[in-house]
Amino acid sequence: MENQQWRFMPMEILGIVFRYLMRRRDKLAFILVCPEWMEAVDFKVFWAKFIVKIDEDFSEPSLIYLTQKYYKYITILEIGWGNTRNHSLFFMRFRDIIKRVGRFFTILYEHYVQLHRLNIFDWYDVHALRKLSYLLMRFMKRQYYLKAVTLNNANFPDIAFSNSLLAFLRSKSSLKHMTLHFSTFNARKLFDCFAFSTTMELFQNLEIISIDCWIFYKFFDKLQMKFNKVRLIYLYLDYTFKKAEPVIRIRQCQWEKFHEYFPHAVVNYIIDRPMKDKQFEGILQSQYILVSFIWNYYPYKESCLVDCYQCLQRIVDLQSENIEYINLTLPTDDLDTLQYKLRSFKRICSKLKSFLLNNEELMVKKPIFSK
Template sequence: MEIYHPDWRTVPTVALCSIFEILTRRDRLAFVMVCQSWKEAVTCSRFWRKFVVYIDQDFMEPSLIHLTQEFYKYIKHLVIGWRTPMWEHRLKWPELKYKDLTKRVGKFLVILYERSVQINVLEINNWYDVFYIRKLGYLMLRIVKNQYGLTSITLNNANFHDMNFINILVSCLRSKSTLEEIHVHYLSTLTQRNFDGWIFTSCTEQFTNLKVFTVNIWVFWHFYSRLQVTLSKLTELNLYLDDSARIIDKITFPDIAESQWDMFHVLLPNVLVNLSVKKFLTDSQMKTIVQQSFPLASFVWKYKVNKECCRKTCAICLRLLTNNHRDTLQTVVIAVPDVSEVPFIQRIIFLKNKCKKLQYFCFNRLRWQKKKRATRYHPYSLI
């Protein structure tokens, strides 16, 4: 009886792609080394367009370097950073491990630089300033300077040595005509202490096609008069405020004339503002931040620590949202666990009735979401 030996080279491409998607990075390297037909089946931009690498996890395996050398030309979306907080590694890792890690990550970055890999989307998350890996920050800047077609850049707590996010934005000037989204969110006060606002605004003026902008509200406030003129094509403005700005003027905002606020709709006619606050605000700060001139589409306020005047601030917040943003407000999330939502039932109902575009509302345990109407078609309407 003849034994049947299947030919693995004839496995359908659809089946190979389904298997490849669930494999780890090390198994993917073994997968592409089986035969030429298997390698050709997964050699497409679908699997390699978004490349996610964690410095403290993925670079421990040599397979990452081999895969980068094979499929670097398909990388269009690069996500790089640390997966776990740096202070945990400082207690566990010896100096030799940092040096070995620097060599591996440096080789990966050099491959991207020497091969002139052009990335459309770049995300740098949780990049910590450690003495042993400072060289990697400069290699990362070289890669950014080499980009000509960046469309989006995200800097989430990317703390390079002696370089705040302004230096990274300056490195993106070669992509000034293509860059459409900038997301800058810092959790460290060290970078904001050395913040140079005039270089920041001068750099932002070069990005003529910017449509989505995420920045600390303190930065936007202090350079409002210049930013509103340069960001004429902006459609979405994401402002956030948290404890990262506690060193800067102790959350004091400059006085802006009413005439400048009135020009907001004129200079930025299509923009919608999303405001996220993760700290306690006094009554005066709440009145300052929830500006009437802002076409506020989303408002999120989360705070956990109990304050005596927090209940009064919540009442002011609901009143300002109802009076100032009834025509544009779509989402409201207020999470203040130490304040009961029962005394604000009447205000919440009033806000819900006045804000015609409101889609979702959440006040601690009280939630409401607008139901989408099911569209019914006549049997002959599609003929």
């Protein structure tokens, strides 16, 4: 009899080998080698997370097969498009692939798969793909135990976007973290109506909100209910609207109610664009607690150092008792011109724990921060 000791390798070794397999067809080939290898990876740790790119992962049937076999382990689903162009052309050329996508959603729906985390990314409103949006919505309406939801450029039709928020309400008792990021100009209409604000107010168990500045401001400007459980608010600002006003102005009387609406929340800013002092007037306020400030200043502008001075001065004036972490990425290595401002910054901001400038920790390595 031929020696077949390779079939009975320790499960730990097989698990390590399996983790190095990136493509699904390689994983499928692995489990089809023999029953012993299939049994070695028949655990939740190997199949809990599915990352699915519609235009890349359905060209061959391995994903459908693995979904049919291991659907009971799926708790994390990330689904979207790898290439965000020519969706209509994709549909016309690859109807069989679209049918497989529909089959994928149907398997999840029929087996009542319950997710803990859902991430929908780069999903665009194309008429030829409305059927997929419908199948996705039908599956989402069966979710009752979601803990984290991410909509990253999930540009559904208007009614589908409203339905997605209503579907998430079925998990409102368990949902703790919500992330909303939209970088297309047409997405603005999704958040202009009161329906978005009134629906968001129903998520009373949220603890972490990660959201674009402009979306948060539209929501906060109409807010009328208290969020007692929110602990962290991450506000993100980039080049989303080049032709529009970069910062939406909020009434001062509404800012003064921030602690009333978010009594236990602290704010973290992440900015990926140049900013002027006038623009900082709209986002840096004294009514909330700012604990971290990350600013990636690009592309290069001659005013970058002046903008940096003014930003730091505004933080000192408004948040000197609260700020703990600062991370600045500037298109310059001219640290000498910043010495005076940084020295005074450290002296005034008593809670400051870390100050990164171009990925270099100044609190430890630079003499300007030494005693």
